Amino acid sequence: MIEVRKGSDRYRGADEATGIETRHAFSFSGFYDPDNVRFGSLVACNEERLPAGAGFGLHPHRDVEIVTWVVEGELAHEDSEGHTAVVRPGDVQRLSAGSGVRHVERNAGPDPLVFVQMWLVPEEFGGEPEYEVVRGIADATPYALDRARAVLHVRRLREGETGGLPNASHVHVHVVRGGVRLDGTGLGPGDAARITGCAGLSVQAGEAGAELLVWEMGAGPTAQP
Structure with missing residues (x-):
């Protein structure tokens, strides 16, 4: 099954005092939809927009992979x-909250900051917090999130290029830039597809190419070339 979620349907929150804008794909913070709580181990996929000087002050997390x-x-x-x-841009940041950690996130530059933040539930709770940044991750290089038994694939496709999707129990495709066609359906920036029970699927990039964040959940790396 392929369920398409359009970016225009995301819940949108804004903080007038700071200028921060957030677009939630799942139930999050003050927005709750009992039919949209999680997909596989993925419980959040937020698009955040922060003006220069804005940020999120010190706040706690536990038992979540960010x-x-x-x-x-x-x-x-x-x-x-x-x-x-x-x-x-091009770096992957991971914060494994484990038994508890507090952190600050802010716009470190003079220009607007846009980022996608994804939360996954680990298979076991507790443990020591961990932090990692992978600089300039290469296209299609699997990034394994062992605690959540999930793998992230960053895909950058040129115009007309086709890229295979993983064969796993749950696959989540988020379009960062550009656009693709998936099983006859067009997806643009901010759109997502939640895929279950399908194998051998692929996406084809449109005229502007595409940058995708693809989560493979419930299995080891099986992405097609």
Whole structure:
């Protein structure tokens, strides 16, 4: 089954004081839909937009895997475990909250910051917090999230190029840039597809090419070339 979720249907929140805008794909914060709580181990896929100088102050997390993909700008991270980093487009950031961690996220540059943040539920709760940044991840390189038994595939496709999707119990495709066609349906920026029980699927990029974040959940890496 393929369920398409359009970016225009996301719940949109805004903080007038800070200028931060958020677009939620799942139930999150003050928005709750009992029929849209999670997909596989994925419980959040938020598009965040922060003007220069804005950020999220020190706040706690536990028992969640947080993966961040910067679309534009520079994201500064600081946490209670002593980790600090500036994350830029092309980098993958992972914060495994484990038994508990606090962190700060803010716009570290002079330009607007746009990033996609995805939360996954680990298979086991507790454990020591972990932090990692992979700089300049290559196209189609699998990034394994062992605690959640999930794999992230970053796909960058040129105009007309076709890319295979993983064969797994749950596959989530989020379009960051450009557009693709999936099983006859067009997907543009902010759109997503939730796929279950399908194998051998592929996407084809449109005229502007495409950048995709593809989650493979419930199995090891099986993405097709």
